[in-house]
Amino acid sequence: MLARSISLIEHGELAAGVVSKALAPHLGRAHVLGITGAPGAGKSTLVHAMLGELLSRGQRIAVVAVDPSSPISGGAVLGDRVRMGEHGAHANVFIRSLATRGHLGGLSQSTEEIVDVMDAAGFDTIIIETVGAGQSEVEIMRVADTRLVACAPGMGDNVQAIKAGILEIADLLVVTKSDLPGANATARDLKDMLHLRSAQAAATWTVPVLQSCATTAAGVVELLDSIAQHAKVVGHGRRLMARRPPKAAVALDSTALVMHLASVDPFAQSLGIRCIEAGKGTATVILTLQEQHLNFNGTCHGGLVFALADSAFGLASNSYGKVAAGIDAHVTYQQAARLGDCLLARATEVSRSRKLAVYRVDVTRADGAVISSFTGTVYITGVDIAAAAAHAAQETM
Template identity: 65%
Template sequence: MHARRNLRAAAPRARVRARPGDRVSVDRLALARTLSRIERGDAVAFDTQSLGRAHVVGITGAPGAGKSTLVNLLLGEWLSRGRKTGVLAVDPSSPITGGAVLGDRVRMGEHGAHGDVFIRSVASRGHLGGLAQGTRTMVDALDAAGFDVVLVETVGAGQSEVEIVEVADTRIVACPPGLGDDVQSIKAGILEIADILVVTKSDLPSADRTMRDLRDMLHLRAAAPEGAWKVPVLGTSTQDKLGVPELADRIAAHAQAAGRGRRLTAVDPVAGHVHALWARDPFAQSLGVRLRGAGSGTATVALTLQPSHINFNGTCHGGVTFSLADTAFGLASNSHGVIAAGIDAHITYQNPATTGDTLVARAVEVSRSKKLAVYRVDVTRESDGAALCSFTGTVYRTERPN
């Protein structure tokens, strides 16, 4: 799926399940110590197979834009929806101690003690780009610990401080009311990285004009391809939590459209594309199917069998094995960037599997013409390599991008 990071040993001790929304028990002390090691510059790494579950949301904007208050509002909304959230708040460095000023923690104190929230302030220590040096690895730590959402708040960012684009799956730019002509001066910077634009303090009289200015700015952009994400301009306020549920809905919609794991797949465009397809497959997500690797015409997925996958004979349900193989088939055949529609499939079963077994399905391209392509998928048991089933599928290749 993407380059391994030499990762093994330093993941926080946590019971991590593959499906978003599952309750995860995190050793908070171990996690805090791991984040401290990362901040010190120690070499801390994680098995990439434990990453890519969390939706990483970045919030950036100018100093005083209300980013921390917006984070606090989102935490309350996500808690009401049962979402487990980790927060990395990048603070300016103290000129005396070199540590974080901790201003963000003050504004988020309302939810900081909740069991489903973990907040960590991180000192920027002079690092440019709006983040701290170890932010990406800290995001990995929270992802591996099983959080549904990892929210990264940048230090007050200016026109060119856009490092968050490389880390977050969904980028939110917070804009205070009264920007006026300033929209023109900063539109070439952080405004253009936004997936969602939010006008904070929208109960103020000047907020409506700021929202109009931002929408006008968006109209000046090159037309987006058909079906591409259209950046919304929303207003939020602490007064009655105005606009916060709609913002949470738009964040979820963007995750569905763009997928998760941007930071993990940037090194390989094909792998990144396949990862985005996998992240947009709610059926595979509900089964617990994990993407392990992908390339041009190939895909490898895995599934650890749970009691819900077992049939009345105590072995893996045939439909589950078929779904695993079919997921690998679908991802491999759609890796070329055009919609590949399955038109034929054959499967043979050789050996049973049961609860606790990890099944691995590897799909490879056998042949491909302009209109048709054939793929073979082998499903094995990871513990002993036993062959469980073989799957062969044919697709019709359209000319429509996926």
């Protein structure tokens, strides 16, 4: 399905925006990482090394390789597959090269839609690799939450190429092939260039200059840690911001708000809980039971059922844009759930006054069997969710 959807987009068989619109409620979960740099800078090899590390961190990763400069994309496609080959066959990795020949519409537009499809498919990280050759890369890199520019050592030209527009969008700079001579000198050059830039740049994030060697995987852990750090600062789904309606309209849109809240809930995300549907006073979350969700009897852990119901409860009660604090919850368990079961928790509003609201959550299996019932009460504070989020962001800085 994923591959077919991407092909439709790639061949221009769908009008621009159709896919994104259809997938809108499912977007904003994945962290999108863009990697660019001059031809041969070592991007694909680095992506391969990162895949290994991300897999060991339990992630599902999608890669889209875009090569706008190459007239014969066939070669590039094969090359990237081979370089990422070992991990490319892993069940948690999906790699797609974007053939640019005969491409209809803007390349950045299709890249963005392909990223949407991958995001909706539930990948944790989506990596876009593109060759740093000009304006189209800057456009493509706009889709990413975190922008990484790769630069091989000892190439004055390489640094020059980066100067032309790309440096402005870099969140991280990586000197690749650090096993080669000149890596330190290149890192120094880049730091000097950043120094010139930092005068006008906003101070929310300091662009680090890192080094990596893909062949020995040296520096890859530090690089991914730094990327994760940046993800914390910018959040996920930066590309979606531009699509949002103006502020006043957002305040009324409970669906967008709840989807956003679900995407910034690390606890629910760590369990694999996803929000699939939301509105004023309602939310539905979903989870497929995996090994780590089971108790010693081999059935679903009661704490997980509670967490699932509680997630729906939290989202539904916060859907009005005011912070709602849970003050009480009751849960009953009707029957056990097992490995592979797909569970849904649907929260609906029972009553709502100025200060208190009561919700009921039904946890069911996909075939409709009732697993658990949950009721909960919230105290409605006068605090705007946006204001609370801004305050929390400031405290973590």
